[in-house]
Amino acid sequence: MEAQPQHQLNVMFLPYPTPGHMIPMVDTARLFAKHGVSVTIITTPANALTFQKAIDSDFNCRYQIRTQVVPFPAAQLGLPDGVENIKDSTSPEMLGTISHGISMLKDEIELLLQDLKPDCIVTDFCYPWTVESAKKLGIPRIFFYSSSYFSNCVGNSIRKHRPHESLASDTHKFTIPGLPQRIEMTSPQVAEWERTRNETTGYFDTMFKSESRSYGALYNSFYELESEYEELHKSTLGTRCWTIGPVSAWVNKDDEQKADRGHIEDLAEEPEWLNWLNSKQNESVLYVSFGSHTRLPHAQLVELAHGLEHCGHSFIWVVRKRDGNENEGCFLQEFEQKMKESKKGYIIWNWAPQILILDHPSVGGIVTHCGWNSIIESVSAGLAMITWPMFAEQSYNEKLVVDVLKIGVAVGVKELRFWLSVGDEATVRREEIVKAVVFLMGNSQESKEMRKRARKLGVAAKKTIERVEPLTTT
Ligand code: UDP
Numbered sequence: 339m340e341a342q343p344q345h346q347l348n349v350m351f352l353p354y355p356t357p358g359h360m361i362p363m364v365d366t367a368r369l370f371a372k373h374g375v376s377v378t379i380i381t382t383p384a385n386a387l388t389f390q391k392a393i394d395s396d397f398n399c400r401y402q403i404r405t406q407v408v409p410f411p412a413a414q415l416g417l418p419d420g421v422e423n424i425k426d427s428t429s430p431e432m433l434g435t436i437s438h439g440i441s442m443l444k445d446e447i448e449l450l451l452q453d454l455k456p457d458c459i460v461t462d463f464c465y466p467w468t469v470e471s472a473k474k475l476g477i478p479r480i481f482f483y484s485s486s487y488f489s490n491c492v493g494n495s496i497r498k499h500r501p502h503e504s505l506a507s508d509t510h511k512f513t514i515p516g517l518p519q520r521i522e523m524t525s526p527q528v529a530e531w532e533r534t535r536n537e538t539t540g541y542f543d544t545m546f547k548s549e550s551r552s553y554g555a556l557y558n559s560f561y562e563l564e565s566e567y568e569e570l571h572k573s574t575l576g577t578r579c580w581t582i583g584p585v586s587a588w589v590n591k592d593d594e595q596k597a598d599r600g601h602i603e604d605l606a607e608e609p610e611w612l613n614w615l616n617s618k619q620n621e622s623v624l625y626v627s628f629g630s631h632t633r634l635p636h637a638q639l640v641e642l643a644h645g646l647e648h649c650g651h652s653f654i655w656v657v658r659k660r661d662g663n664e665n666e667g668c669f670l671q672e673f674e675q676k677m678k679e680s681k682k683g684y685i686i687w688n689w690a691p692q693i694l695i696l697d698h699p700s701v702g703g704i705v706t707h708c709g710w711n712s713i714i715e716s717v718s719a720g721l722a723m724i725t726w727p728m729f730a731e732q733s734y735n736e737k738l739v740v741d742v743l744k745i746g747v748a749v750g751v752k753e754l755r756f757w758l759s760v761g762d763e764a765t766v767r768r769e770e771i772v773k774a775v776v777f778l779m780g781n782s783q784e785s786k787e788m789r790k791r792a793r794k795l796g797v798a799a800k801k802t803i804e805r806v807e808p809l810t811t812t
Contacts, residue, residue: 346402348378349377349378349456350459352459352460352468354440358709366482366558381406383420384423393405417435424440455475458480459478462482463546481552482555483555486559487557487567487579488735488742491571492737496514496532509524510525528754530754558585558714559583560802563583563798584799587800597694614681617681621699623652623654624654625654626655627655627707627712628656630709631757633658635764637763643669648768652681654695673685693715701719708725713739714799717795723747725740729757733754736748744788
């Protein structure tokens with residue numbers, strides 16, 4: 339019998355437009371293409387610009403990957419041109435409008451799916467309606483959740499047992515039911531969508547339930563990081579899961595790819611921050627970042643600045659220009675000048691090439707808001723962390739880092755706050771910041787062991803990505 343030509347698998351990726359979801363999904367799509375799959379990423383024009391360079395470069399290396407753009411109804415919604423990403427929102431109202439704009443794309447995307455007839459779709463957990471779209475087309479839908487197995491296990495347990503509802507006060511702790519380890523937390527550390535039942539409860543329930551209604555799920559994680567929770571997740575949900583991380587380290591191997599990831603502007607060939615980092619000793623610098631959404635109130639910025647200035651270590655701090663109020667600009671500019679003169683600290687405004695910085699030999703630790711991507715990127719770089727969770731499932735990730743993996747020290751956040759309503763006051767004092775930095779970067783036996791564990795996980799992450807080599811194209 340004559341051999342039939344092999345059908346090339348055609349997979350469509352639908353990322354949700356916010357950096358913490360879109361960046362790892364685009365990396366995953368690129369990983370699929372590098373393993374011989376024909377890949378299409380569906381997105382809107384301004385979002386496409388943030389990763390187009392990587393796609394073009396992969397395409398030029400003969401991988402089958404392309405972007406399919408659908409227009410975003412910015413004008414119709416009264417949004418400025420190019421505002422298409424959740425991170426662009428500056429108020430809850432604007433967030434509502436951008437989210438509405440994203441939901442308006444459903445019909446257009448369904449038509450595209452009918453036209454392009456993929457073999458399979460990989461869609462963000464924020465698009466539960468794609469379960470039905472896939473069913474109509476008779477193809478599998480793969481659920482993409484851009485956080486940890488651990489956090490999903492914690493969330494499932496809390497949604498099922500609601501242990502935080504029977505506590506006498508917000509300072510009382512509960513043990514999360516059904517986990518292999520004893521993990522304790524308080525009610526204000528529970529993700530907003532699980533803490534109280536309100537008008538968004540049904541919306542989040544549908545998103546999480548869509549995982550077990552899908553053909554399977556992809557997790558940006560790796561075996562040594564949380565295998566116990568991978569097993570627990572599979573056994574409680576009964577879902578097929580594929581552990582495919584760390585995706586950022588897997589597909590962004592050279593400095594240019596690392597520098598370009600997730601933003602539009604080209605990086606200068608020799609940026610000032612790089613010269614600054616190059617002038618520092620190995621593992622002596624602390625990298626401070628709160629991800630793509632978080633804004634700190636002015637009072638908190640002041641505490642953090644003082645804490646960093648007096649912590650005894652050099653630091654690179656990523657600050658959003660749009661943060662806070664008018665006092666802030668002035669305070670931070672003076673602080674920046676002072677730190678430049680003393681060579682103690684460096685401020686990067688708005689967006690940092692995070693994975694490039696984390697991989698720099700001078701960086702010795704990170705202060706993180708515990709977004710999952712920042713955690714897995716720090717782990718991949720073998721770095722221990724100061725954990726400063728802000729919102730969503732970030733306290734759960736903090737528990738994994740501090741209590742399970744023991745590669746981090748908590749700065750002492752007592753309560754999560756939604757990123758667009760962080761209040762006015764500082765909740766973490768300068769002394770607490772200094773204490774955490776001294777522990778993270780210091781010479782006590784405990785600190786050294788913590789950093790050793792982090793380095794060991796970094797080695798495991800590297801081995802994971804060496805195990806499977808992508809296709810070479812000719
Ligand atoms: N990121 C970056 N530069 C920045 C801020 C964020 O490269 O200045 C990237 C970071 O490397 C990560 C993603 O944006 O891949 C943020 O995702 P994460 O889950 O850490 O936090 P979120 O922004 O969703 O709160």
